[in-house]
Amino acid sequence: MKKSLTAIAMLLASSAAQAEDKVTIEFAYPYSHLFDVTYEKILPKFNEQFPHIEVKMRATYESYEDGTNTVLREAVAGTLPDVTMQGLNRQAILVEKGIAKSLEPFIAKEKNFAKEGYHDAMLKLGTFDEATYGLPFSVSLPVGYYNMDVMKKAGITSAADLPKSWDEVVKVCGKLQDAGVKNPMFWGWNITGNWFLQALMWSQDKATMEGNAFQISSDEGLKSLETMKGIFRGCNMQNIEWKAALASFSAGEIGMMFWSTSALGAVERAKGDFELKTNEFPGLEASGPKGLPAGGNAAMLVSASKDPKVLDASWQWLKFITSGEGAADVARTTGYMPPNKAANEVILANFYQQNPNKETAVRQLPLLRDWQAYPGDNGLAVTQVVYDGIEGIVTGEHDDMAELQQELAEEIADLLPKK
The missing domain is CATH 3.40.190.10 (Periplasmic binding protein-like II)
Structure with a gap:
C-alpha cells in the first residue's frame, strides 16, 4: 500500500x-x-x-x-x-x-x-x-471566377473562350444581359487595401506609390479609373458588399466574379450545383497584365x-x-x-x-x-479616401474620371508625408 x-x-x-x-x-x-x-x-x-x-x-x-x-x-x-x-x-x-x-x-x-x-x-x-x-x-493573386453554366448563355463553353481583357469582359456582360442574366459580373473594387486599383496599375507596369507620391495623377492612373468606369457601366454592376457578392456567386446568380484566389476554398465549399472554373486575371490588353499585386x-x-x-x-x-x-x-x-x-x-x-x-x-x-502600403500615420485614412472615390464610380456619383483623378490626387497628397 x-x-x-x-x-x-x-x-x-x-x-x-x-x-x-x-x-x-x-x-x-x-x-x-x-x-x-x-x-x-x-x-x-x-x-x-x-x-x-x-x-x-x-x-x-x-x-x-x-x-x-x-x-x-x-x-x-x-x-x-x-x-x-x-x-x-x-x-x-x-x-x-x-x-x-x-x-x-x-x-x-x-x-x-x-x-x-x-x-x-x-x-x-x-x-x-x-x-x-x-x-x-x-x-x-487576383483571378477570374466563372460559372460555366451561366457562361454558356454567352456562347462560352471552355476556358479557352474566357475573356482575356476588360473590353472582352464588358462584351460578355452584354451577351449575358441579352440572355436574361440580371447580374452578369462582380468586380472586387471593395477588396481590402485598394488591391484592385493596384492590380490595374501594376497591369500597366506602374506602381501605385513611388516614394511618398501617389501615382493616380499619371496617365496610368487615369486609365485605371476609366477602366473601372467602363467595367461598372458596361456590366451594369450592382453595388453590393463583398460578402454578399461571394454568397451570390456561390448561389449561382453571378456569371463572372473577379476576386482574390483566397476565397476559392470557401466558394468551392459553398457553391451550388454548377461548373466552376478559374482563369487568369484579364488585362487592359488581350495579352494580359504586365504585373499583379501579391495579396x-x-x-x-x-x-x-x-x-x-x-x-x-x-x-x-x-x-x-x-x-x-x-x-x-x-x-x-x-x-x-x-x-x-x-x-x-x-x-x-x-x-x-x-x-x-x-x-x-x-x-x-x-x-x-508588391502590394504597396501608403506611408505615414495616415495610411489607413488614404485607403478609405480611395475606397470612397471608387465607390462613387460604382454608384454613378463620379462620372468625369479626370475630375475624380484630380480630387483624389489633391486629397491624398495632404495625407501623405511630405518627405
Whole structure:
C-alpha cells in the first residue's frame, strides 16, 4: 500500500510539473470565413509536435485594416497578442513603430532553417532593412471566377473562350444581359487595401506609390479609373458588399466574379450545383497584365512578453504555420498559395494537377509585384479616401474620371508625408 501511495504521489508530482511547464501564447488572425478551417487542420498537428504549448485563439479581425488598427490600439493598451497575422501591405507600420520584433535572432538559432525555403519574392514582402520581420503565411493573386453554366448563355463553353481583357469582359456582360442574366459580373473594387486599383496599375507596369507620391495623377492612373468606369457601366454592376457578392456567386446568380484566389476554398465549399472554373486575371490588353499585386498575410511576432519560454513558443508556432505541413494546409483549405517551396514542391507534388482551379494563381506567379502600403500615420485614412472615390464610380456619383483623378490626387497628397 505504501508503494502504491508513493507511485501515485510521484505521478501527481510529474503531472504538476508538466502543467507548470505548459506555455500559453495568444494568436490573432483575420477573416474567420476563410481561415477557421485552415487552423482547425493545423492546430492538432502542432499540438502533437509541441504538447507543452497551448495556442489561445483571439477573436478574429474583420479585415486587414481592422487587424492593423487593433494591434496599434493594443500596443498602447499593453494587450498585444504574441503572434499576429497582418496583411502583406500592413507590415511596415508595425516595424516602423517598433511593435513587430525582428525574427533574425530566432532564425539564427535554427540549425535546419533555410530562408530559401520561402519563395524569394514572397519573403521580400516581410523584409525591412535586410531583416526579416514577417514570414509569409498565405499569398494570393487576383483571378477570374466563372460559372460555366451561366457562361454558356454567352456562347462560352471552355476556358479557352474566357475573356482575356476588360473590353472582352464588358462584351460578355452584354451577351449575358441579352440572355436574361440580371447580374452578369462582380468586380472586387471593395477588396481590402485598394488591391484592385493596384492590380490595374501594376497591369500597366506602374506602381501605385513611388516614394511618398501617389501615382493616380499619371496617365496610368487615369486609365485605371476609366477602366473601372467602363467595367461598372458596361456590366451594369450592382453595388453590393463583398460578402454578399461571394454568397451570390456561390448561389449561382453571378456569371463572372473577379476576386482574390483566397476565397476559392470557401466558394468551392459553398457553391451550388454548377461548373466552376478559374482563369487568369484579364488585362487592359488581350495579352494580359504586365504585373499583379501579391495579396495575403504574414505572421509577425508582436509579443510584449520578456519570458524566453513565451517568445520561443511564439516562434515555434509562427515557424510551424508558415512552413511544411502548416503551409500546405493553406493550399488545401483555401485558394492561397503556400509561400514555402517545400510545401509546393514536396508535400503538394500532385495537388495542383488534381485541383486545377487552384493552379490558376500559380501560373500567374511571374507577375507577382508588391502590394504597396501608403506611408505615414495616415495610411489607413488614404485607403478609405480611395475606397470612397471608387465607390462613387460604382454608384454613378463620379462620372468625369479626370475630375475624380484630380480630387483624389489633391486629397491624398495632404495625407501623405511630405518627405
